Amino acid sequence: MTEMKIIFLGTSGAIPTNDRNLSSIVIWRGDELLLFDTGEGMQRNFIKSRLPMNKKMKIFISHIHGDHCIGLLGLLQTLSMNGRTLPIKIYGDAKVSEFVNANLRIINFYLNFEIILYVISGDGLVTSESDYKVTCCQGKHSIISYSFCLEEFDRPGIFNMDIARKYHIPEGELFSKLQSGSDIIINNKIIRSKRIVGPPRPGRKIGISGDTRPTKKLQQFFKKCDVLIFDSTFGDKERLKAKQTFHSTATEAAILASNAKVKKLFLTHFSARYSDVSVLVEEAKKIFNDVESAEDLKIAEVKYSE
């Protein structure tokens, strides 16, 4: 059981508004923070959300547009001033590394911790840990822009203690073997792991689109996400504008979510022209039922599907 929640630190597209900061999402999973984009000013909502300053942290930058990356500099500085010592891994295309390196040099701020920059240069695996991986898929935007999936590996099945007792299996090493999928021999009898241990239980899958048009490739990439957070810059009336600027409408996000059979959809990256985004939610609801607007500081718990 690893707790996981999504906290929206910025939900406005391109220009901030009174209520919405520029793009940033954090997934707080167990003892680690995974940040997706760091729009200017996101550190303020990071502070307001009382997020921990010195936990394991990875930062993924979808693309080098200012409203998605500029806040990285202030965040690093604030983390350092608040005593961070643990390293931070930052993932983005080559431009992101250039952005960080150039500014660290010019602004010349001292950091108490190490920054490790990883360059993403195509679709596929970005990083992997013992119990999850993050993959990326290029979207369709005016510049290279990646979407990300955080995917947990399957958890072991449920261990049936009653059956184990029936076979008089002693607790300890043999339990572990069975749990890990190995069959064992006891009293000259083979006991199959799958007799005692249920089928593996699926982990959770969270999808986060960068700025993008909806594409078939992304639909495949986001297949069966538990939660999908998708570019919904515009409403139906501005569908041409969405096409011209390589963004999506709420309806398009909903169509993709429906086709990808995701469980829940969050709309985000709203154009500053919408002071009230309920119209966009209504448009999406016509296509896909479990849809909600992302709001600054909103927290969404992500439960296991079973």
Added chain:
Amino acid sequence: MTEMKIIFLGTSGAIPTNDRNLSSIVIWRGDELLLFDTGEGMQRNFIKSRLPMNKKMKIFISHIHGDHCIGLLGLLQTLSMNGRTLPIKIYGDAKVSEFVNANLRIINFYLNFEIILYVISGDGLVTSESDYKVTCCQGKHSIISYSFCLEEFDRPGIFNMDIARKYHIPEGELFSKLQSGSDIIINNKIIRSKRIVGPPRPGRKIGISGDTRPTKKLQQFFKKCDVLIFDSTFGDKERLKAKQTFHSTATEAAILASNAKVKKLFLTHFSARYSDVSVLVEEAKKIFNDVESAEDLKIAEVKYSE
């Protein structure tokens, strides 16, 4: 009569808080905006203050620390997206130009307007217009950090219509001559300008400190300011910290203001440790009476002294 008001767009030092954004001040004078520092996220308060996007604009950056300059990038982008076409002049040391140029290249955002970068390389005149000038003076900080003064030139004296009528001076060209200080001859009689026109009336002087310790040089520089806005990062209890980090306490700001015989003092750039800055205001008040804390979105009209 040129209207002038100061609007605080960010009043926190180093780290933003729930109520305070990072450093930025705008002087809205007549038809022009003069911005002093552009801390991360200041564009949000720029938008909240409903400041005009396409007016004549100059931006002065005191120093290259992130909390004073990072917001420049997002501001430029937002101005462009809101249809700005007029050029912007930006003044700062060589690092500021490097910061702007590097990021314009890396983030590669398109601007609809021209940026003109001026490098400040020492104390003295920064820029001058027909009716005011901006000068700078290096403070004492951990890196090069400039303080600025906006100083209006004297306005012509008051034209005494009653006396002019007594001398039967016809309105028009001769009035202008007298107003501009020239004597005229009418009916073979010399009429001295100073007989009709009062003494020149002083313009206003606004001082804005960058991050700095108080110094004798700055005290001289800010002499007789109508309004002085000064680094007050710390309270008396942290006076050692102020020294170590090259900032000032509210008390030190008040002593400088008193010695410089300024009319009004605003304390700003408060450390994030003070959720309530009234203690700092009280400390300053013991030294200097007309003192007030700068607050995000606060507006201060600057009247002529006579």
